[in-house]
Amino acid sequence: MTRAVTFRKLAAPSLVLCCSFAAAQAEAAAHTGAAAPACATTAAGLHGWYGMLISGTTLGSAPAGKYLAGAALFDGAGGISGSNVYGNAGSRSALTGSYVVNADCSVAVDLSIGGSAPQAYTLGLRSNGEAIGIEADAGAVATITFKPQYASYTPGLNFTSASLNGTWVTNCLGGAYGTSDLNIATFKNGSLTGTDPYNNGGSFIAANNPYTGTYSVNPDGTFSGVGLVDGSTFNFYGVIETSNAEVDYFYTNDANGQPTNALESCTGGIAPAPVTPGFTLTPASATLSLRQNMGGTDAITITPVAGFTGPVSLSVTGAPAGVGTAFSNNSLVVYPPPSTPVGSYPLTVTGTSATMTATTTVTLVVAASASFTLSPSSTSLSAARGGSVTDGISVSATNGFAAPVAFTVTGLPAGAGASFAPASSTTGTVVTIATSTATPAGIYSVVIAGTSAATNSSAGTTQSTTIALTVH
Secondary structure, eight states: OEEEEEEEOTTOOOOOOTTTHHHHHHHHHHHHTOOOOOOOOOTGGGOEEEEEEEEEEEOSSSOOEEEEEEEEEEOSSSEEEEEEEEOTTSOEEEEEEEEEEOTTSOEEEEEEETTOOOEEEEEEEOTTSOEEEEEOSSSEEEEEEEEESSSSOOSOOOOOGGGGOEEEEEEEEETTTTEEEEEEEEEETTEEEEEEEEEESSSEEOOOEEEEEEEEEOTTSEEEEEEEETTEEEEEEEEEETTTTEEEEEEEEOGGGOOTTOOEEEEEEEOOOOOOSEEEEEESOSEEEEETTOOEEEEEEEEEETTOOOOOEEEEEOOOTTOEEEEETTEEEEEOOTTSOSEEEEEEEEEEOSSOEEEEEEEEEEEOOOEEEEEESOSEEEEOTTOEEEEEEEEEEETTOOOOEEEEEEOOOTTOEEEEESSEESSEEEEEEEOOTTSOOEEEEEEEEEEEOOOSSOOOEEEEEEEEEEEO
């Protein structure tokens, strides 16, 4: 038995022949009684490579199958050519021909295959970019389809065996016995595996027979192969279309005394790849910028896939020595101490469940801590007992520090006191040190300290400076 088949990848991209919408408009006008619009399709608009399938039989008391598959180039100027058109017996022949766009947007095509006399076909254009038609004579009953191989014209074709890779679902119809089949086939780099789960040869059968085979693909997208199912060998021949999303092919089965002119045509496409339940990790920010001595967090979103419900534990690697890391409610917590070298560190966050792991990356950027220094106007002060002295204290910011600093003093001698004006400032203050008559004479180291609270750019910190106070 011989059959012809079409494969289509599911969710195939929609390809549109130039201006083919005019055919749909004409059809709508025919139903409504309105005048059909002028056809906007031109010979140039059909320029491109197409996969071709012819399915049918010759007329007569002993009809013979007529099945052909190949790649055809419409040259944009009314000419058609091709080099690999497979016939019923698997032979390959050259294709030549011509085409003319009619006023009603139908297309008249003449094809000569292997030097045979030209055969006439009439095509109609579909809005999805496909041209379908029938044989236009009394010598045979055949249908013909042309489906674009690319979304737009390309000078050359470079299909390989990998172009058929994937699990395909195919439905077949035709043949001398009117049988129909649904097949599921996996093509992978020249090897074919699959099942023949459903067929209807007068009664519905779910046989689920496994089959195997091999195949090869020509650069123009035509292909051929041999399969084996339930002890029967079959040959198949076809062409890839719609950017590897669809194929048409036919096949023949010579086993068990079946006649070779019983052919079937099929349509198919790649089934969606099975999705395994799992999860993905996504950080709120791909970069976590922190300063030395300041902590920060980055939320990690766990997104379930295909109904995943299992718990996920999070861990992190890649932090520099001394940097603290932890997780709190799926948020990554990072603390770089003051000793952390300034730089960028890629952190790998790993999620682990009972069935899988997933990772994401967060780049930790450590900048120098924002801080300040204190500088006295004079490092040496002198005051008589019972007198006072003043000194200006300036605040110098580093790394963008801008927080207020509160001032305190230690190291004063007995009977002495100090005050600051202002008591807190971002730029500096004036310290007044007053002694009493009871203050012992001597030289004292007075420490002026400034303390800032924590901000978004700096941790709370204390800096100091020393003044030598001479009391006489």
